[in-house]
Structures are given as C-alpha cells and as structure tokens.
Amino acid sequence: MRNVMIAASAALCLSAITLPALADVQPCEERSFMQPPLFYPGVEKLADGRVTFRFCSKSAKDVRVLAMEVAGVPTGLDGKPPGLALSLGDKGYWSATTSAPVAPGVYTYAFKVDGLRIADPQGTRFAESFGGPQSIFEIQGPETPNQFYKAEVPHGLVSLVEYNSASLGGIKRRAHVYTPPGYEAGGKERYPVLYLVHGYSDSDDAWVQKGNANAILDNLIAAGTVKPMIVVMPYGHTPERAGVQGMVNVDFGADLHKELIPYIDTHFRTEAAPKTRAMAGLSMGGAHTLQFGLPRPDVFGSIGVFSIGLFGDQVTAYASANDAGLKARAKEKGPVFLAVGKEDFVFPSVAPVRKIMDDYGIKHEYEESGGGHTWINWRAYLEEFLPKLFR
DSSP states (O other), rough: OEEEOGGGSSSSTTSSSSOGGGGGGOOOOOOOSSOOOOOOEEEEEEETTTTEEEEOOSSOOOOEOOOOTSSSOOSTTTSSSEEEEOOOOOOGEEEEOOOSSOOOEEEEEEEETTTEEEETTTOOOOOOTSSEEEEEEEEOOOTTGSSOOOOOOOOOEEEEEEEEEEESSSSSEEEEEEEEGGGGGOOOOBBBBBEEEOOOOTTTTHHHTTTTTTHHHHHHHHSSOOOOOOEEEOOOOOOOOOTTTTBBHHHHHHIIIIIIHHHHHHHBBBBOSSGGEEEEEHHHHHHHHHHHHOOOOOOEEEEESSSSOTTTHHHHHHHHTHHHHHHHHHHHOOEEEEETTTTOOHHHHHHHHHHHHHHHHHEEEEEHHHOSSSSHHHHHHHHHHHHTTTT
C-alpha cells in the first residue's frame, strides 16, 4: 500500500514567517473542546538569533524544554539534568530563551511537564522517536542553501509504503520513499535507487523530517549535480527477540534483502542492478550499511557510512564473518564513502573500519568534519554523498 505524504516544506520555518507577538496573544488558559483553540508562539526566533520556547499550562509545577542540538539547551550528557528550565511569566505562559544564538538548521524539541515528555501542542511538524514524538522547527540560512525547501525548483514526492514481511513472521512493515520530479507523471523511464537508513533513536520518517533529504535531492537534481533517483528510507528496527541487537540486526538484513528490495523493484520503476543501487545510513543505519551493504556488492554498488564504525571485538568478528564479501567489494569500482565528526563519541570506531578496508584493498573516500553526532553533520554528509552516485 502506498500513501502520499506531505513534504517537509510545511515545516515551521522561523526565518520565513512572522509569528504573532506575545502582546497580541490571549492569556494562557485551559479551553474545552467546544471552545476555539488557543494559539501562541511555542517557539520564536529573536532578532539576536536566540530562540524562545513557550508553553501554556495552568496546573504545571515544572516545565523544561528538551532539545539536544539547540545551542544553550543542556543535553544531560554531562550527568546533569537535561533540558532548559522554563519560568512562569507574562500572561501565564512558561518560557525560556537560549543563552546563545541558534545556527541555521533543523531542530527537534519536546517539553517535559512535571516529568512527562510531550510534543509542542503548537507544533506543525513532528518526527517519531523512541522517546515519543518530537516537534521540529527550522532556521534557514545562506550557509547551507541546498538543505532547505526552494519554491522555485521542481519537487519530488515523498510517500509511505507498507509491505508484508514474511521474513519477520508476516508482520506489516513500512518505509518512506522519495520519487524525483517527473516520476509521478508516468512513463517508461527507470531510476537508480538509494536505500537510506536512520539512526537508533529515530524512525523511517527521520531522513525527511529531520534530514530534509527530499529538499536536498530536489535542489541538487535541479542544479544538475545529482542524477534523478528513488530514495527508500526503511524502518531500521525490528521486533525485539533474544540474540538480536540494534547494531548487528540480522532480522533487519533479512527483511531488507528478502522483502523490501524485491517489493520496491516490483512496485516502482527501478533500475534493478547493483551498479544502480546504493545503501547509506547514519549511526545505527551506518552499522546496518556496514553489515548488510558493504559486504554485498552483488546487491549494492555504492556505499555511504556516516558516524559509525566498529568497537573492540567487533573488528575481528566483522572481518571474519564478511571475508568473502569484503574481498568481492575490493574488486568493484563503485564509491565507498565514510564520514564522521571529530567531536563525535564514535570517532575512535571509524579508524578500525578504514584499516579493514585498507587491508582488503577497498578504495574509499573519508571525510572528517568538525562537530559531533548531529543532524547538522548528517545533512552535510548526504549533500556530499549524493553527487558521487550512479555516475
């Protein structure tokens, strides 16, 4: 089954719209179902680049905003409580402002109200995650123009597909699929396919909602630097069972190869050959790519691994388990691209992967950026990776 999804251009873009000033907003109050909803700016960019978060509750005792990638919001990674505390103030609203300007990008956030995490009731764009739904806002800037929606370029379509997975006991699975501009008009033209996998805390909507992958593709295709392609964004998790863990998930591998790829090749106009099929992913999705993409040059001609590697005993075990596939990969010419930030906590795990590739004679390109385990990096890595494909 295929459902058309609304593209990320419907996002709350703080640099492109004018929010109502708090002076023009009605006081915070609880309203019944029969009353009109209360509207107020839940997130607001100030003139100096800082961002104010706002929440309405008449009964709350403690309100915090959780926003891992927003400058000035405590992450909790230092052992201290995560989140920025909101104070009760004007017109009965809880609010807090970041201590520093927030750089252009796409950001997720949620409120923690008396210990309960909830998405912004005033939000217009959301992403699924293990911790519950997250609200999203974006701030556009000239530094990364290709990472945001442009009205003047042709646009592709993002749809949600559902398929049955016999490999996982007959359960229903889903994926988000991007088709390039012109695809939906029909015709006989076939397209190469990139399988693009999310990270551990996310879902199959992440590369669209947080990564703006569809906007990046639209803009690069319009610029002529990227070949029109289909991008399949699978759900990277599988039902829990003993002996299967997130980073070496053999159930995901079985579903990908036996169910999803055949489904896509049957239901979309694909060029179903290794040289026109690629796989990439971030963090856990990069681990899936190492496990089920790199050693399978018979399926994937091109590979991208973002912000992940191998740790400790995984190194020897990986090379031993994938010896034949790695030798086969060394004979292929398709691009293999690795990228990681210098401040990323997984940074030490990437060197062992590079050594394995060197030992097997697998030619690869390595990008070492600044920053850490963030979408700021992953959007940039995708923008760099896409022009390398299907040439």
